């Protein structure tokens with residue numbers, strides 16, 4: 460089987476940016492973050508006319524199947540190619556947000572969480588030594604998966620996520636009661652989709668009078684050397700998706716459920732919303748302030 464890499468995602472399919480790849484093409488990249496093929500958002504591919512150009516390029520190159528790695532947008536593109544043109548596609552979940560149905564984990568989440576936890580650990584030193592409240596904003600426009608995991612592993616006193624209505628008054632009263640018990644430092648993790656760290660910090664300072672600081676981790680979480688978990692996950696899902704494609708599967712996404720590799724229809728994956736794990740929320744409450 461010959462393999463080509465498509466550069467810049469769907470934009471590269473439309474512009475016919477393909478490079479031949481073999482085993483040597485991926486030599487030495489296992490410890491790297493980002494993508495050697497690069498990525499892009501394609502406006503043209505969103506239109507039928509653009510997708511027809513992409514299909515013409517695929518046919519011209521005699522490409523017989525596509526493995527698409529990415530989140531919601533990338534997988535929607537793959538689904539559309541399979542539905543509109545009957546083109547064989549297999550999806551692989553890649554997103555730090557971990558908000559893709561049909562898999563327990565998407566590639567990048569574990570690395571992003573570990574990066575956030577390392578930052579929280581460093582911040583805690585100042586928080587504790589200087590009796591301060593720190594509000595740390597992590598990524599997650601639409602969900603709080605990174606915030607929950609990083610908050611739990613980082614021992615945060617409170618975690619604010621988009622799935623739960625924001626109740627800063629409650630955070631203030633919990634801060635006050637822990638101060639009464641002599642605990643003067645706290646870490647509050649906020650998902651970017653729930654509130655801005657600067658606003659939370661300003662509110663808490665005004666209401667409680669404690670000295671607070673805010674920090675946005677931002678794209679720090681999207682780069683850097685992947686954790687062992689993410690490396691192995693990517694290898695397993697990539698190999699599994701390719702095997703499925705060669706076996707004739709199409710319009711599906713490779714995923715991991717428990718210890719099992721699974722392949723589920725993209726229609727199901729894209730039409731299903733992943734909810735927060737109530738047990739984790741309970742744990743955060745039990746550990747908080």
Ligand code: F6P
Nearest residue numbers: 530554555556598599600651681
């Ligand atoms: O979708 C993944 C994600 O990391 C979000 O959590 C974050 O809000 C967004 O991407 C950032 O995107 P951009 O790089 O376009 O600012």
